[in-house]
Amino acid sequence: MKDILTGKFVRLSAFDPEEMSKAFTRWNLNSEYQRLLNSAPFRMESAKSAAKWMEKELEEMSSANYYFSICTLTEDKLIGEIGLDVVNWPGRDAFVGLGIGETEYWNKGYGTDVMNVLLRFAFTEINLRRVTLTVFEYNPRAIRSYEKAGFCHEGHLRNYLNREGRRWNEVFMGILREEWMELNNQALSAVPREALSKEGGAGIS
DSSP states (O other), X not given: OOOTTBOSSEEEEEOOHHHHHHHHHHHTTOXXXXXXXXXXXXXXXXXXXXXXXXXXXXXXXXXXXXXXXXXETTTOOEEEEEEEEEEETTTTEEEEEEEEOOGGGTTXXXXXXXXXXXXXXXXXXXXXSEEEEEEETTOHHHHHHHXXXXXXXXXXXXXXXXXXTEEEEEEEEEXXXXXXXXXXXXHHHTXXXXXXXXXXXXXXX
């Protein structure tokens, strides 16, 4: 069996507050990155303050919260973070949040790859029914990436925030387990049978 936390370009690893706080402080110098992630006004934070906040978050984390660091496969370099918060266990619904802070990895498929890994974890490991996310209207790069991972547009909050002299919508996108299964079965069926056998795909017909 393959490692469910490993994709084509990245792997998900344990969230280390000390390591992440240093990276977060560096990423936080980029106001564009922060404005793509947060609706709150841009603010800077020290590594010490960030580590303290992250440690508190991890201490309070429940079985409904899953936080991961994103590392590249080739260099084992920390490039971002991703979190999954189950908001309704009976309904098996969760929200996902993703940020790639190292800008040299933007527009190269890393975001789509890590989302594919996270969805595989969500639907096959913890048996979720739906995963939802929000993204700002002025972030078309992220919207395209989420569409590639199978997310559908489900609605928006009109004029949600003010940036650079105009109001922007917050977009809601979601994917259901059966939609993810259909997409991945289609992808699997496109792989030659001999390639599947080489990768341990026994029992797949």
